[in-house]
Amino acid sequence: MTAAPPQTFRRRFVRESHVTIAHGGGGSAMRDLIDQVFTSVFQPPGNEDQARLMTAALQEPGARLAFTTDSFVVTPLEFPGGDIGKLAVCGTVNDLAVGGARPLWLSAAFVIEEGCEIALLRRIVATMAHEAERAGVRIVTGDTKVVERGKGDGVFITTAGIGVIPPGIDIGAAKIRPGDVAIVNGVLGDHGAAILAARGDLALSTDLQSDCAALGHLMQAALTAAPGITAARDCTRGGLASALNEMAAEAGLAVEIEETRLPLRPEVVGVCEILGLDPLYLANEGRLVLFCPPDQAEAALAAMHAMPEGAGAAIIGRAQAGQPGRVTLRTAFGGARIVDMLVGEQLPRIC
Numbered sequence: 001m002t003a004a005p006p007q008t009f010r011r012r013f014v015r016e017s018h019v020t021i022a023h024g025g026g027g028s029a030m031r032d033l034i035d036q037v038f039t040s041v042f043q044p045p046g047n048e049d050q051a052r053l054m055t056a057a058l059q060e061p062g063a064r065l066a067f068t069t070d071s072f073v074v075t076p077l078e079f080p081g082g083d084i085g086k087l088a089v090c091g092t093v094n095d096l097a098v099g100g101a102r103p104l105w106l107s108a109a110f111v112i113e114e115g116c117e118i119a120l121l122r123r124i125v126a127t128m129a130h131e132a133e134r135a136g137v138r139i140v141t142g143d144t145k146v147v148e149r150g151k152g153d154g155v156f157i158t159t160a161g162i163g164v165i166p167p168g169i170d171i172g173a174a175k176i177r178p179g180d181v182a183i184v185n186g187v188l189g190d191h192g193a194a195i196l197a198a199r200g201d202l203a204l205s206t207d208l209q210s211d212c213a214a215l216g217h218l219m220q221a222a223l224t225a226a227p228g229i230t231a232a233r234d235c236t237r238g239g240l241a242s243a244l245n246e247m248a249a250e251a252g253l254a255v256e257i258e259e260t261r262l263p264l265r266p267e268v269v270g271v272c273e274i275l276g277l278d279p280l281y282l283a284n285e286g287r288l289v290l291f292c293p294p295d296q297a298e299a300a301l302a303a304m305h306a307m308p309e310g311a312g313a314a315i316i317g318r319a320q321a322g323q324p325g326r327v328t329l330r331t332a333f334g335g336a337r338i339v340d341m342l343v344g345e346q347l348p349r350i351c
Contacts, residue, residue, distance in 0.1 A: 021148065066162070078120075105140045106159055174231075238283070
């Protein structure tokens, strides 16, 4: 009796146009989706259930790991200037960067709703790979889950990031000192305004695009030019106002900013006036605020201006002795008003 030839197993090409429950069932359909949509693009180092990582940067005495995690539930999934994949990479990179870390590795977990277009998934994954390369990070591990139709709203993404804080870098809001200058790296509120317009609920017509950008290279350049930087924070949900309130509270100081120095587009101001919103509370996804000693402020500003992500950088105020945690705005008319922490949510599902 002639022995049967050994059976050859080949992956099938994902021919479905939409995600089905079978793509989350643990079988060949799921394996095909993972292989052809995710790992073929991200190219992680190995196929184990964990990424095995090494970097010479940790061999330096005094180097420390930085670790962060975030989830993204934005609607719409694609918007002017980006998509949920770009948000996921940039948001996690920025959380590492504002702590002085050099971002190195990301994980990405996807919760996908049954019926999601596979072409949309491919676009999101391609964007993530592109942004990761630009930011100098690798997406090294991840996960996928599929939920029933109506239970997931398209795609949710959770990312975690690991970076290395070099020796000698030790920044945080508690280190801010009276007199430290506050600097933002560009115009404020573009992301929040762009998302609001993209939803189409209010029939707003605007050319605004999200400011979404990875700020790791910008932050490293600023730290090189101004090694005395004491703190930095990205201005995401709650905008600049919430970031400054958090930092002032942790520092035990007051912060005063000047209305005439705030970089705002007329279009953003116009959208806010129409809807009764305050641009200081609009979300940003490519903006940070940092504090540094006044004698290093111009050096930090020049370093930021030399990069695309910092072309609109501006000094907006300073920390000072006063009621701990209080943020005030010096108006164009010479008066002052308190800029409190955001109460509630101006725009849900913004990032």
